[in-house]
Amino acid sequence: xxxxxxxTAQFAFLNEADRLKSVLRATTLCDGSRRENSGEHSWHxxxxxxxxxxxxxPGVNIDRVIRMLLIHDxxxxxxxxxxxxxxxxxxxxxxxxxxxxxxAAARIFGLxxxxxxxxxxxxxDEFEAAGTPDAIFAKSLDRVQPVxxxxxxxxxxxxxxxxxxxxxxxxxxxxxxxxxxxxxDWVKAQTTAFFR
Amino acid sequence: xxxxxxxTAQFAFLNEADRLKSVLRATTLCDGSRRENSGEHSWHxxxxxxxxxxxxxPGVNIDRVIRMLLIHDxxxxxxxxxxxxxxxxxxxxxxxxxxxxxxAAARIFGLxxxxxxxxxxxxxDEFEAAGTPDAIFAKSLDRVQPVxxxxxxxxxxxxxxxxxxxxxxxxxxxxxxxxxxxxxDWVKAQTTAFFR
Numbered sequence: 158x159x160x161x162x163x164x165t166a167q168f169a170f171l172n173e174a175d176r177l178k179s180v181l182r183a184t185t186l187c188d189g190s191r192r193e194n195s196g197e198h199s200w201h202x203x204x205x206x207x208x209x210x211x212x213x214x215p216g217v218n219i220d221r222v223i224r225m226l227l228i229h230d231x232x233x234x235x236x237x238x239x240x241x242x243x244x245x246x247x248x249x250x251x252x253x254x255x256x257x258x259x260x261a262a263a264r265i266f267g268l269x270x271x272x273x274x275x276x277x278x279x280x281x282d283e284f285e286a287a288g289t290p291d292a293i294f295a296k297s298l299d300r301v302q303p304v305x306x307x308x309x310x311x312x313x314x315x316x317x318x319x320x321x322x323x324x325x326x327x328x329x330x331x332x333x334x335x336x337x338x339x340x341x342d343w344v345k346a347q348t349t350a351f352f353r
Numbered sequence: 354x355x356x357x358x359x360x361t362a363q364f365a366f367l368n369e370a371d372r373l374k375s376v377l378r379a380t381t382l383c384d385g386s387r388r389e390n391s392g393e394h395s396w397h398x399x400x401x402x403x404x405x406x407x408x409x410x411p412g413v414n415i416d417r418v419i420r421m422l423l424i425h426d427x428x429x430x431x432x433x434x435x436x437x438x439x440x441x442x443x444x445x446x447x448x449x450x451x452x453x454x455x456x457a458a459a460r461i462f463g464l465x466x467x468x469x470x471x472x473x474x475x476x477x478d479e480f481e482a483a484g485t486p487d488a489i490f491a492k493s494l495d496r497v498q499p500v501x502x503x504x505x506x507x508x509x510x511x512x513x514x515x516x517x518x519x520x521x522x523x524x525x526x527x528x529x530x531x532x533x534x535x536x537x538d539w540v541k542a543q544t545t546a547f548f549r
Contacts, residue, residue: 164539167404172505174400175383178393187371197374200396203423204370208363208469220416223423227399273404309368343360 163270170268173234180233183240183317187309195230195238198302202226205298212337213294225284225295228277235261241303242318246328258285290336297336300329304344312351322352359466366464369430376429379436379513383505391426391434394498398422401494408533409490421480421491424473431457437499438514442524454481486532493532496525500540508547518548 158166178196185192203223210219230238236257241249248254266278284292304325307313314320320328325348334341354362374392381388399419406415426434432453437445444450462474480488500521503509510516516524521544530537 160535161539163407164536168501171397171401171404172383172501175397175502175505178382178389178397179384179386186374187368188375190375193374194393196396197390197392200392200399200423201367201371201374203396203399203419205367207420207423207473208367208465211359220419223399223416223419224403227396227403227419269404277403305364305368306371309371339356340360343357 158270166268166270167273170265170273173265173268174231176234177231180230180238182238182303183243183314184303184306185310185313187306189310189313193306195233199227199230202229202295202298202302205302206295209298209301209337209340212297212340214290214336217290217294221280221291222295222298225280225291226298228281229284229295229299231265231281232258232261234265240314240318241300241328242314242320242324246324249328293336295336297333297340300332301337301340301344304329304333304348308347308351315351322348325352354466362464362466363469366461366469369461369464370427372430373427376426376434378434378499379439379510380499380502381506381509383502385506385509389502391429395423395426398425398491398494398498401498402491405494405497405533405536408493408536410486410532413486413490417476417487418491418494421476421487422494424477425480425491425495427461427477428454428457430461436510436514437496437524438510438516438520442520445524489532491532493529493536496528497533497536497540500525500529500544504543504547511547518544521548 178194180195181192182195182198203226206219206222206226213219236254239248239254262278262281266274269277283289284295287293287296303314307315330341330345333344374390376391377388378391378394399422402415402418402422409415432450435444435450458474458477462470462477465473479485480491483489483492499510503511526537526541529540
């Protein structure tokens with residue numbers, strides 16, 4: 158691959174990635190003014206990782222977590238965002254969603270030069286599998302940020318989907334606590350007034 | 354500072370950062386559908402750094418570049434985006450803008466716990482000063498991304514501000530070339546059809 162062909166492939170990927178800014182999530186901005194898109198969500202999460210690094214387990218590599226979070230939602234360009242609380246919490250990791258996201262990953266990361274296609278895909282697979290300390294912490298942050306948005310905006314998707322405190326614990330809290338137990342203790346305390 | 358007070362400060366910062374998603378830039382999305390905001394722009398730039406790492410000078414630390422790009426525009430929460438081609442290219446680094454951005458940095462990074470307030474501010478100062486290899490490469494990427502958006506959307510801010518090929522070279526190309534000379538050669542070649 159010539160250097161020019163490499164740049165052509167890299168920009169095919171970077172231009173395609175722009176479309177993530179048009180994928181809307183169920184969550185709104187903190188001021189409730191509009192729905193958040195998955196591009197700005199990915200930025201906010203990477204900032205979460207920078208700021209909340211000291212909540213991670215020993216051995217977590219925050220720079221890898223940041224890279225994971227920057228690419229974690231790119232498959233939504235093809236699949237869209239599947240809200241965690243939608244369809245009574247059943248749609249998010251359904252077999253159909255997983256299969257569609259795998260195809261999207263093949264297409265989108267496949268735009269990159271072969272070496273980067275492989276390394277980006279491996280990082281995304283690691284995030285999805287949630288089996289390494291880095292991925293577990295990244296998943297925790299991905300669950301915390303919508304909680305904070307809902308708290309700021311007065312309920313957000315908890316109202317949309319009639320979420321109970323128990324459902325929040327099962328679908329969200331358990332995932333946050335797995336990678337950042339002290340963080341969930343603190344966040345949960347902020348939510349008690351809403352779910353009282 | 355107790356651990357709870359630390360988290361309270363960290364989330365004061367992270368919630369305030371959400372407002373960057375409402376700061377609009379002059380540039381549109383690649384599909385021209387709407388103006389880009391500075392939050393999603395920051396995400397896209399961090400992805401640029403991941404993908405275009407091999408265009409950086411020897412010794413550049415891409416993870417530091419990514420962190421720099423994640424926080425580089427936060428001051429716009431108070432100051433707004435100052436388009437590079439506005440006021441005939443004079444407004445961007447004017448004394449008034451620089452002064453306002455310094456005050457914004459003090460306020461916004463000052464929301465963090467003291468150790469992070471200092472380290473985030475130092476990283477932002479380094480970006481602004483554009484004197485280190487990491488900052489110089491970060492600045493290059495910050496100039497490349499709007500060029501690609503304009504190319505995709507059919508002219509974008511080049512039309513808005515009647516930009517000539519010479520002005521693009523002076524205001525944009527020289528900054529890109531400083532940190533990534535081969536990258537500017539390639540990007541410039543893409544722009545020749547538009548400026549013909």
